[in-house]
Amino acid sequence: xxxxxxxxxxxxxxxxxxxxxxxxxxxxxxxxxxxxxxxxxxxxxxxxxxxxxxxxxxxxxxxxxxxxxxxxxxxxxxxxxxxxxxxxxxxxxxxxxxxxxxxxxxxxxxxxxxxxxxxxxxxxxxxxxxxxxxxxxxxxxxxxxxxxxxxxxxxxxxxxxxxxxxxxxxxxxxxxxxxxxxxxxxxxxxxxxxxxxxxxxxxxxxxxxxxxxxxxxxxxxxxxxxxxxxxxxxxxxxxxxxxxxxxxxxxxxxxxxxxxxxxxxxxxxxxxxxxxxxxxxxxxxxxxxxxxxxxxxxxxxxxxxxxxxxxxxxxxxxxxxxxxxxxxxxxxxxxxxxxxxxxxxxxxxxxx
Numbered sequence: 377x378x379x380x381x382x383x384x385x386x387x388x389x390x391x392x393x394x395x396x397x398x399x400x401x402x403x404x405x406x407x408x409x410x411x412x413x414x415x416x417x418x419x420x421x422x423x424x425x426x427x428x429x430x431x432x433x434x435x436x437x438x439x440x441x442x443x444x445x446x447x448x449x450x451x452x453x454x455x456x457x458x459x460x461x462x463x464x465x466x467x468x469x470x471x472x473x474x475x476x477x478x479x480x481x482x483x484x485x486x487x488x489x490x491x492x493x494x495x496x497x498x499x500x501x502x503x504x505x506x507x508x509x510x511x512x513x514x515x516x517x518x519x520x521x522x523x524x525x526x527x528x529x530x531x532x533x534x535x536x537x538x539x540x541x542x543x544x545x546x547x548x549x550x551x552x553x554x555x556x557x558x559x560x561x562x563x564x565x566x567x568x569x570x571x572x573x574x575x576x577x578x579x580x581x582x583x584x585x586x587x588x589x590x591x592x593x594x595x596x597x598x599x600x601x602x603x604x605x606x607x608x609x610x611x612x613x614x615x616x617x618x619x620x621x622x623x624x625x626x627x628x629x630x631x632x633x634x635x636x637x638x639x640x641x642x643x644x645x646x647x648x649x650x651x652x653x654x655x656x657x658x659x660x661x662x663x664x665x666x667x668x669x670x671x672x673x674x675x676x677x678x679x680x681x682x683x684x685x686x687x688x689x690x691x692x693x694x695x696x697x698x699x700x701x702x703x704x705x706x707x708x709x710x711x712x713x714x715x716x717x718x719x720x721x722x723x724x725x726x727x728x
Contacts, residue, residue, distance in 0.1 A: 389488020436507030517638025538706025
């Protein structure tokens with residue numbers, strides 16, 4: 377592979393996006409939006425309470441969440457017209473007749489789109505640095521979470537590049553890319569919820585039975601109930617360990633689980649915003665705790681919590697791997713569609 381050719385295409389893609397002054401105003405608007413969200417949340421949180429420490433632990437979540445949501449919209453918009461837009465303008469064929477290969481052309485266009493999308497992280501860098509210094513998670517896991525967001529943006533750019541190669545119209549490829557990203561964000565959790573009834577199973581377990589005699593209680597003021605006995609009961613459980621993987625590619629849960637990987641459970645992490653998201657994935661992957669409980673046993677609630685949290689911080693790389701796979705498929709499609717001679721083209725597609 378000729379990396380000098382890739383660098384030329386990457387430079388052309390980046391310059392094409394910043395040659396007008398609109399990108400400066402867009403960057404300024406994004407920074408203003410993030411600033412308003414950060415200091416607005418600070419004002420609302422500390423208003424009358426002075427709870428700065430609690431807000432500071434959430435700053436990284438606020439900044440990363442804003443970048444992620446903006447990137448999920450911006451990355452497809454940046455890359456989804458990279459190929460069909462040039463084909464429409466008649467500039468793609470001019471590049472294809474040069475000695476550059478289809479893989480080099482696709483790689484250059486993807487790198488250009490990815491570098492453009494990484495400006496979201498650059499714009500948010502002051503608040504990201506501030507958030508890393510104050511986060512409940514470790515510095516390493518916080519940095520890994522930022523890197524994960526950057527990789528996700530690259531994957532979404534690759535997906536958009538694939539749809540740009542498949543579709544003849546930039547509008548259609550943009551909508552297809554956005555639909556794919558939204559499916560990862562909202563569609564898969566919806567499928568998970570709809571699949572829950574199919575995971576139900578009834579198990580017979582022992583449970584303590586504290587019987588109460590209302591007649592005796594009325595006659596005897598000292599009555600405290602019958603002695604506890606352990607009885608078998610049929611209880612319905614949801615075996616979410618069979619479908620938990622539907623939640624893994626969700627970008628919000630993925631980033632939250634990344635932050636959970638470097639967090640001390642004895643800290644105030646338990647009350648932080650990402651904790652509930654990360655616990656959702658861990659609890660689903662762990663499945664139900666099916667054990668017998670006897671009268672003399674205590675600590676069932678703690679045992680259930682330990683069971684639900686045993687996969688905290690240990691699922692994000694699986695979701696990331698799936699998203700990377702989608703990106704690789706998109707990139708492979710782009711390479712395939714950029715090969716020349718193109719062969720049969722769709723009706724209305726201009727060649728030069």
